[in-house]
Amino acid sequence: MDHAADTGAGRSEGADVRQIDLSNIEELARGCAVLGTGGGGETRTAAAAVRHAIREHGPVEVIGIDDLSPEDVIMPLSGVGAPTVSAEMMPGLGEAARLRDAAEEIMGRAVAAVMASEIGGGNGVMPAAWAAQLGLPLVDADGMGRAFPELPMVSMYVAGVPVRPMAMTDVYGNVSIVRATDAASSERIGRAICVAGGCHVLMSDYLMTAAEAASAVVHGTISKAVELGNLLLTSPDPIGRLAARMNGRVLMTGKIVDVERRITGGFTRGYVSVSGAGMDDGRSMRIEVQNEFLVALEQNEVRACVPDSIVLVHAETGEAVATENVRYGQRVTILAWPSVPIWRTDRGLQVAGPGAFGYEFGFVPVEQRVEGIHTPV
Amino acid sequence: MDHAADTGAGRSEGADVRQIDLSNIEELARGCAVLGTGGGGETRTAAAAVRHAIREHGPVEVIGIDDLSPEDVIMPLSGVGAPTVSAEMMPGLGEAARLRDAAEEIMGRAVAAVMASEIGGGNGVMPAAWAAQLGLPLVDADGMGRAFPELPMVSMYVAGVPVRPMAMTDVYGNVSIVRATDAASSERIGRAICVAGGCHVLMSDYLMTAAEAASAVVHGTISKAVELGNLLLTSPDPIGRLAARMNGRVLMTGKIVDVERRITGGFTRGYVSVSGAGMDDGRSMRIEVQNEFLVALEQNEVRACVPDSIVLVHAETGEAVATENVRYGQRVTILAWPSVPIWRTDRGLQVAGPGAFGYEFGFVPVEQRVEGIHTPV
Numbered sequence: 080m081d082h083a084a085d086t087g088a089g090r091s092e093g094a095d096v097r098q099i100d101l102s103n104i105e106e107l108a109r110g111c112a113v114l115g116t117g118g119g120g121e122t123r124t125a126a127a128a129v130r131h132a133i134r135e136h137g138p139v140e141v142i143g144i145d146d147l148s149p150e151d152v153i154m155p156l157s158g159v160g161a162p163t164v165s166a167e168m169m170p171g172l173g174e175a176a177r178l179r180d181a182a183e184e185i186m187g188r189a190v191a192a193v194m195a196s197e198i199g200g201g202n203g204v205m206p207a208a209w210a211a212q213l214g215l216p217l218v219d220a221d222g223m224g225r226a227f228p229e230l231p232m233v234s235m236y237v238a239g240v241p242v243r244p245m246a247m248t249d250v251y252g253n254v255s256i257v258r259a260t261d262a263a264s265s266e267r268i269g270r271a272i273c274v275a276g277g278c279h280v281l282m283s284d285y286l287m288t289a290a291e292a293a294s295a296v297v298h299g300t301i302s303k304a305v306e307l308g309n310l311l312l313t314s315p316d317p318i319g320r321l322a323a324r325m326n327g328r329v330l331m332t333g334k335i336v337d338v339e340r341r342i343t344g345g346f347t348r349g350y351v352s353v354s355g356a357g358m359d360d361g362r363s364m365r366i367e368v369q370n371e372f373l374v375a376l377e378q379n380e381v382r383a384c385v386p387d388s389i390v391l392v393h394a395e396t397g398e399a400v401a402t403e404n405v406r407y408g409q410r411v412t413i414l415a416w417p418s419v420p421i422w423r424t425d426r427g428l429q430v431a432g433p434g435a436f437g438y439e440f441g442f443v444p445v446e447q448r449v450e451g452i453h454t455p456v
Numbered sequence: 457m458d459h460a461a462d463t464g465a466g467r468s469e470g471a472d473v474r475q476i477d478l479s480n481i482e483e484l485a486r487g488c489a490v491l492g493t494g495g496g497g498e499t500r501t502a503a504a505a506v507r508h509a510i511r512e513h514g515p516v517e518v519i520g521i522d523d524l525s526p527e528d529v530i531m532p533l534s535g536v537g538a539p540t541v542s543a544e545m546m547p548g549l550g551e552a553a554r555l556r557d558a559a560e561e562i563m564g565r566a567v568a569a570v571m572a573s574e575i576g577g578g579n580g581v582m583p584a585a586w587a588a589q590l591g592l593p594l595v596d597a598d599g600m601g602r603a604f605p606e607l608p609m610v611s612m613y614v615a616g617v618p619v620r621p622m623a624m625t626d627v628y629g630n631v632s633i634v635r636a637t638d639a640a641s642s643e644r645i646g647r648a649i650c651v652a653g654g655c656h657v658l659m660s661d662y663l664m665t666a667a668e669a670a671s672a673v674v675h676g677t678i679s680k681a682v683e684l685g686n687l688l689l690t691s692p693d694p695i696g697r698l699a700a701r702m703n704g705r706v707l708m709t710g711k712i713v714d715v716e717r718r719i720t721g722g723f724t725r726g727y728v729s730v731s732g733a734g735m736d737d738g739r740s741m742r743i744e745v746q747n748e749f750l751v752a753l754e755q756n757e758v759r760a761c762v763p764d765s766i767v768l769v770h771a772e773t774g775e776a777v778a779t780e781n782v783r784y785g786q787r788v789t790i791l792a793w794p795s796v797p798i799w800r801t802d803r804g805l806q807v808a809g810p811g812a813f814g815y816e817f818g819f820v821p822v823e824q825r826v827e828g829i830h831t832p833v
């Protein structure tokens with residue numbers, strides 16, 4: 080098999096990716112960084128780990144849910160923790176194998192495919208490494224369509240997939256299996272285990288069959304990430320193209336003038352202040368953070384908020400800036416775009432709308448706040 | 457079966473208890489309070505729970521390890537958490553059954569008997585309730601011979617019993633199974649799950665066969681607790697008799713003049729200052745606490761320290777005072793006695809000697825510091 084086979088480039092917009100290999104891992108990583116809305120973990124370390132795994136085990140087959148038999152077991156995987164920590168922890172060997180063993184115990188059947196729990200950030204990239212290590216295909220889907228900070232903030236929860244035990248493992252080799260009675264408990268216990276594991280653990284949550292997954296996941300997000308990455312790497316106007324492709328808008332361009340960031344309770348929290356420059360001279364925005372960018376405020380008025388995506392990119396290259404990498408003096412462009420439909424349902428907003436993060440204001444779609452964005456269908 | 461059958465009273469010193477019933481539960485509770493050296497959880501709430509369980513399910517058979525077949529599975533049980541919290545949380549139904557199910561999954565065999573992980577405090581009492589609920593016998597043994605605050609501080613760890621997954625459940629019904637790679641990890645993860653469960657969970661650690669238990673547990677401690685409780689309830693000189701029976705000594709009698717107590721990281725920590733009264737007028741001692749009384753200091757000199765037992769009792773009744781109940785103005789007598797032999801081995805001292813609690817001084821047996829105590833055989 081040609082490990083560098085070209086499947087990532089030269090596709091028409093929206094075409095399905097059938098393989099992750101050395102030719103498109105950089106595109107996947109850049110796309111996941113954008114979809115991460117600042118979180119989901121470091122993508123460069125993750126891309127390096129995937130390259131290493133692909134060199135050792137060969138490319139990863141990417142499949143649709145409907146390529147699986149209805150009873151096939153899908154193992155969603157994600158790293159949980161503070162991005163600030165995970166950026167400094169090289170993913171180890173053995174974690175994925177330990178979780179597969181635990182998953183097969185829980186489900187009583189072999190695992191047929193790996194899925195990213197969240198496509199955003201390193202968590203969208205690393206599943207390719209885990210799939211390569213395990214010799215399993217990677218499903219072209221995820222449970223968020225972006226990144227979110229808390230464990231129950233996945234589409235499978237919103238869609239009502241049966242709750243099965245979740246399995247977690249840390250770099251020390253400890254394995255914990257938690258049968259939680261509800262989502263709040265799973266977040267509380269899972270977060271505690273995460274902190275005890277050094278603020279970074281690998282988790283498999285919402286183990287499910289392909290039949291259960293069909294209507295419960297966000298489809299096509301591996302392909303979408305590769306497409307966005309390709310666009311950023313090849314377009315002469317990456318930021319404009321990105322905004323157009325995501326049906327979003329540039330909110331402002333400027334310089335980061337203040338960053339407050341702390342790790343507390345297993346999260347990276349804080350805010351970023353951006354002072355407008357060029358045609359945005361005199362404006363300023365404040366972006367609030369819990370692992371991801373949650374809310375963009377201008378003069379205390381909400382310009383965009385969760386579950387819609389707020390994305391900071393380098394003003395020249397369009398490369399996404401993660402919450403753990405924002406620094407005083409960076410020139411950034413702030414973009415926003417509408418979330419995938421599931422997060423705008425009543426239950427989706429309960430789980431990941433502004434109220435779920437402690438804000439008292441209600442969700443208003445970004446297209447009603449910012450001109451030129453169209454309501455998604 | 458006569459639920460109030462008299463087996464607890466009228467025994468000769470050291471005779472084996474064959475049953476826990478309504479006649480001897482009070483003795484068990486008072487004895488466990490003494491053996492808890494201030495910790496192990498509230499005994500009155502626990503005794504009430506046992507009475508309730510015995511009324512519902514009948515008395516609990518108490519057996520020796522050698523009454524079991526070598527391959528029979530023993531399930532050690534204990535509540536983990538800050539005593540200050542557990543005193544306010546009535547033990548629920550269902551916890552023991554959830555852990556038995558988890559234990560049988562882990563061991564692949566039925567559980568044959570329940571054991572107290574620690575005989576001290578409520579943790580020595582509650583296993584009788586769990587045994588009654590489950591219709592299982594209770595082993596006349598425990599894993600400490602006293603109470604200790606941290607998970608690996610059990611004789612099974614010192615003795616090298618194979619480490620199996622530990623199971624924990626909280627009052628909300630969540631069940632976590634942890635396969636830890638070492639004792640430090642099991643403490644760290646277990647403690648985190650405990651805090652996430654509201655600072656109190658029920659745990660089964662060191663699941664083992666009767667063959668493995670034989671040389672790894674502290675034998676006869678249920679009988680010992682009942683004997684001590686009987687002595688406190690019936691003797692005209694309870695404190696003197698208690699000290700003599702445990703081969704210990706009264707360190708001082710006085711009034712509590714200062715208490716510092718806080719709950720942090722799942723532990724009750726702090727100290728108690730006692731000002732001497734009567735024939736101890738002019739003396740003062742400071743007792744340091746981590747769930748249990750750890751060190752007794754007089755003018756900055758160690759008078760007794762872990763793993764030896766330091767016990768505070770009401771100066772008149774001899775009733776043990778728990779660390780969560782010490783209060784300004786109480787008149788107390790401070791006793792100390794030698795630990796069971798396993799804690800004085802090199803490995804025992806590594807696990808639960810002063811160094812294990814962050815003290816820089818080495819262990820000196822209490823009989824070398826205080827006159828009139830004899831080295832235990």
